[in-house]
Amino acid sequence: MCPACHADLALHDAVRSGRTIVAGELRCTACHERHPIVEGVPDFVGTGHDIDVGQTTEGFADNWKHYNRVILSNELLNRDLFADWIWPLAPTYFEDKVVVEAGCGMGRWLRLAAEHRPRVLIGFDYSTIAYTAQKNIAHLDNVHVIRADIYRLPIKPVVDVQYSIGVVHHTPDPARAFARLTEVLGPGGVSSCWVYGQENNEWITTFVDPIRKRVTSRLPMAALKVLSTIAAAELRTAAEVYAAVGAPSWLPYREYLLHLREYPFGYMTHIVYDHLVPSLAHYLPKAELERWADGLAFVLSPRNANSWRLLAGKSPDAVRAAMAPLRPEDLASDVTTRL
Numbered sequence: 001m002c003p004a005c006h007a008d009l010a011l012h013d014a015v016r017s018g019r020t021i022v023a024g025e026l027r028c029t030a031c032h033e034r035h036p037i038v039e040g041v042p043d044f045v046g047t048g049h050d051i052d053v054g055q056t057t058e059g060f061a062d063n064w065k066h067y068n069r070v071i072l073s074n075e076l077l078n079r080d081l082f083a084d085w086i087w088p089l090a091p092t093y094f095e096d097k098v099v100v101e102a103g104c105g106m107g108r109w110l111r112l113a114a115e116h117r118p119r120v121l122i123g124f125d126y127s128t129i130a131y132t133a134q135k136n137i138a139h140l141d142n143v144h145v146i147r148a149d150i151y152r153l154p155i156k157p158v159v160d161v162q163y164s165i166g167v168v169h170h171t172p173d174p175a176r177a178f179a180r181l182t183e184v185l186g187p188g189g190v191s192s193c194w195v196y197g198q199e200n201n202e203w204i205t206t207f208v209d210p211i212r213k214r215v216t217s218r219l220p221m222a223a224l225k226v227l228s229t230i231a232a233a234e235l236r237t238a239a240e241v242y243a244a245v246g247a248p249s250w251l252p253y254r255e256y257l258l259h260l261r262e263y264p265f266g267y268m269t270h271i272v273y274d275h276l277v278p279s280l281a282h283y284l285p286k287a288e289l290e291r292w293a294d295g296l297a298f299v300l301s302p303r304n305a306n307s308w309r310l311l312a313g314k315s316p317d318a319v320r321a322a323m324a325p326l327r328p329e330d331l332a333s334d335v336t337t338r339l
């Protein structure tokens with residue numbers, strides 16, 4: 001739908017390649033706002049961006065373009081990460097559903113979500129990385145990519161499942177972004193959101209965050225790649241030391257560092273770059289996410305003791321239907337539910 005007035009859109013001047021519309025224009029049937037289709041991607045963003053938003057989204061785009069091959073070559077790791085990041089949402093719930101990914105990046109999660117046979121899967125991203133995503137999913141008939149602003153979505157409220165992985169905390173107003181994502185849900189729709197946690201991240205918020213804001217987010221890409229490689233090597237060393245000595249549970253970042261041992265070094269470097277490049281990054285407390293879910297049925301669970309996963313929907317029955325079975329370790333963790 002039109003992101004300005006919510007009326008229907010009409011396709012004009014379409015150029016096709018097989019079943020794909022590679023060029024043309026979408027025009028609003030009411031206010032006549034126009035949106036070009038470029039390289040198979042409808043563009044609802046245009047030009048004239050907020051400085052921090054532009055820096056953050058294009059910084060991520062540079063990262064994902066550079067590490068595109070590294071990321072896609074680790075398919076088994078990506079599959080495990082995807083299931084863990086959207087937990088307790090079960091990927092099998094996607095079957096025959098209308099599914100939307102917010103902030104799809106270069107399309108790695110779209111490729112995995114498509115395996116679970118959604119009826120329609122739409123990924124959107126604010127940045128030009130959407131064109132890379134389109135190339136990475138072009139072989140999938142039921143997957144589509146658009147450029148869109150999370151605060152001004154061109155999507156009707158008919159979505160069955162919406163998920164976002166590490167996106168909402170990189171927006172100017174995370175609470176408003178989450179609210180916009182829930183607005184596209186149909187009556188039985190559910191929304192899954194993973195964000196950085198404030199809890200157990202005091203070292204990052206006190207020391208690393210100020211450096212990110214004032215220094216690393218302003219570095220040229222080449223310099224930031226070198227810095228990310230050095231930092232990734234230090235993290236790998238710390239992770240190996242923790243594993244070798246059988247680090248007790250009270251040590252800082254124990255769960256996170258032991259988790260990082262699963263990552264190939266190039267993939268770890270990409271993640272470090274991801275943390276250092278954006279101007280916008282929010283570390284959110286549990287109470288903040290509970291406020292987002294006010295009035296909704298939800299399950300809120302920690303991940304690696306330093307981030308949060310929120311599964312929410314208007315219907316308790318829909319949230320329960322979308323959930324994977326709880327595991328014993330999940331029942332022992334700090335999981336909050338309102339179902």
